[in-house]
Amino acid sequence: MLFPWSDETFLAEGPMPTQSRQARQGEAGRPTVVPAVLDGEVPVWAVGEDGGAEPAGQCLVTCTRSADGAARFAGIRGKIAAWMYEREIYRQQGFAVFRGMLDGPTLAILNSEAKRLETSEIVAPSNIRTQHVRSLVNGSLLLEKFDPVLDLSKALADFSSGDTILEASRLLLATPSVTLFRDKLIYKHPGAPGYPLHQDYSWWHPVDPSSYCTLAVCLSDCTDDNGAIQFLCDTHHSHLLPQGERRALRPAEIAALEAKKSVSCQTRAGDIIAFHSLAVHWSGPNLSSASRPILYLGFIAGFRPELYGEHRRRQTSGLLADLRYGVHGREACFE
Numbered sequence: 573m574l575f576p577w578s579d580e581t582f583l584a585e586g587p588m589p590t591q592s593r594q595a596r597q598g599e600a601g602r603p604t605v606v607p608a609v610l611d612g613e614v615p616v617w618a619v620g621e622d623g624g625a626e627p628a629g630q631c632l633v634t635c636t637r638s639a640d641g642a643a644r645f646a647g648i649r650g651k652i653a654a655w656m657y658e659r660e661i662y663r664q665q666g667f668a669v670f671r672g673m674l675d676g677p678t679l680a681i682l683n684s685e686a687k688r689l690e691t692s693e694i695v696a697p698s699n700i701r702t703q704h705v706r707s708l709v710n711g712s713l714l715l716e717k718f719d720p721v722l723d724l725s726k727a728l729a730d731f732s733s734g735d736t737i738l739e740a741s742r743l744l745l746a747t748p749s750v751t752l753f754r755d756k757l758i759y760k761h762p763g764a765p766g767y768p769l770h771q772d773y774s775w776w777h778p779v780d781p782s783s784y785c786t787l788a789v790c791l792s793d794c795t796d797d798n799g800a801i802q803f804l805c806d807t808h809h810s811h812l813l814p815q816g817e818r819r820a821l822r823p824a825e826i827a828a829l830e831a832k833k834s835v836s837c838q839t840r841a842g843d844i845i846a847f848h849s850l851a852v853h854w855s856g857p858n859l860s861s862a863s864r865p866i867l868y869l870g871f872i873a874g875f876r877p878e879l880y881g882e883h884r885r886r887q888t889s890g891l892l893a894d895l896r897y898g899v900h901g902r903e904a905c906f907e
């Protein structure tokens with residue numbers, strides 16, 4: 573059966589996944605994306621229902637690629653095809669960008685919540701929920717993040733349990749059931765430093781690393797100037813630290829990754845960056861004059877409601893024991 577064409581197109585990006593050159597068996601209830609015909613520079617993809625491929629010429633989706641490597645999917649199943657494409661990229665390189673996931677009104681609500689929280693009376697350097705960093709420009713203390721944040725904001729919590737987020741995480745973890753187990757809102761105010769190379773998994777050992785992914789919801793544009801996240805491709809296959817070491821990578825560990833391609837995720841407000849728990853990443857300082865807020869949502873495959881509290885207990889006890897908070901001259905607390 574042919575579906576009507578839609579003028580809407582859905583943007584994906586990155587090199588065409590090599591695995592997708594073969595037909596893939598679809599999961600129950602999901603169509604499979606299969607490249608059917610290579611027509612010059614314009615690959616035509618067929619999306620079949622029930623996991624089967626449509627014959628070439630009866631395609632429901634077309635994919636065109638531009639010189640910058642972005643792929644654009646058109647057709648009634650264009651959105652699904654773009655998501656499948658990104659999932660393939662996530663599998664191959666350890667991260668992917670889902671473009672244009674939030675509409676303007678949603679973005680406005682989330683940004684205004686981020687602003688409201690900043691003026692909350694619990695914001696203090698001694699509160700480990702509202703960690704601070706020193707400005708690289710003038711040494712003043714800046715609010716770094718709320719960690720966790722969702723229990724303080726119904727709007728952020730509703731968004732994080734909404735269809736867009738749950739569908740994306742189910743797709744990435746290839747499971748019908750996912751559990752949110754961590755959340756934080758990083759502000760990266762002007763002058764804030766970046767983050768050294770690390771794997772998120774180092775802070776969370778007791779699960780299979782492939783069952784854990786993070787969605788980074790960009791509330792503003794991310795550029796090299798304001799400290800966009802950068803990834804080392806194809807580093808998501810092994811954990812590089814000894815079990816139990818909660819830290820960033822050391823120079824010798826970084827040197828071993830020299831051959832890995834580095835990609836800076838330049839995103840627009842409303843894009844979502846998805847990354848594997850082992851994907852090595854880092855970011856630079858914010859050298860611009862505006863903040864660069866990102867809402868981070870960590871998901872685990874399956875129904876594991878106990879993990880949220882477990883993660884929080886580990887994080888809180890680790891941070892309360894961390895002498896770093898002594899520098900602010902106040903006893904650390906969690907409020």
Ligand SMILES: O=C(O)CCC(=O)C(=O)O
Pocket residue numbers: 758760766767772799800801853854855856866868
């Ligand atoms: O927001 C950033 O600049 C990077 C944060 C990060 O790497 C993380 O939270 O794991």
